[in-house]
Amino acid sequence: MKKPAAKLQIGKNGLTEGFLQTLKNSFKDREDARISVLKSGGREREKAKQMAENIIERMGKNFTYRIVGFTIFVKKWRKLPQ
Numbered sequence: 655m656k657k658p659a660a661k662l663q664i665g666k667n668g669l670t671e672g673f674l675q676t677l678k679n680s681f682k683d684r685e686d687a688r689i690s691v692l693k694s695g696g697r698e699r700e701k702a703k704q705m706a707e708n709i710i711e712r713m714g715k716n717f718t719y720r721i722v723g724f725t726i727f728v729k730k731w732r733k734l735p736q
Contacts, residue, residue, distance in 0.1 A: 659727075660687040666694035669705060674712055681713075681730050689726040702726065 660680035664673065680687055689709075691702050699721075706719045706726045713728070720727045 664695040686729045691724040
């Protein structure tokens with residue numbers, strides 16, 4: 655049975671090593687994660703996009719993202735995209 659998406663939040667500390675480690679651990683038994691960017695984390699669309707790019711860069715090539723409002727959806731591919 656598929657587990658629901660992991661729910662994480664980015665606050666005033668931004669992207670820390672602890673946050674990224676928690677995100678990596680959540681993908682051990684899940685296929686996707688939902689990351690909310692809080693007001694203290696920055697309420698600019700460009701900043702949310704930069705955070706998403708940074709997350710994907712640090713996570714690896716077999717991840718993709720989608721931004722809806724101030725929520726970043728990260729998905730793990732089962733196979734590498736062609």
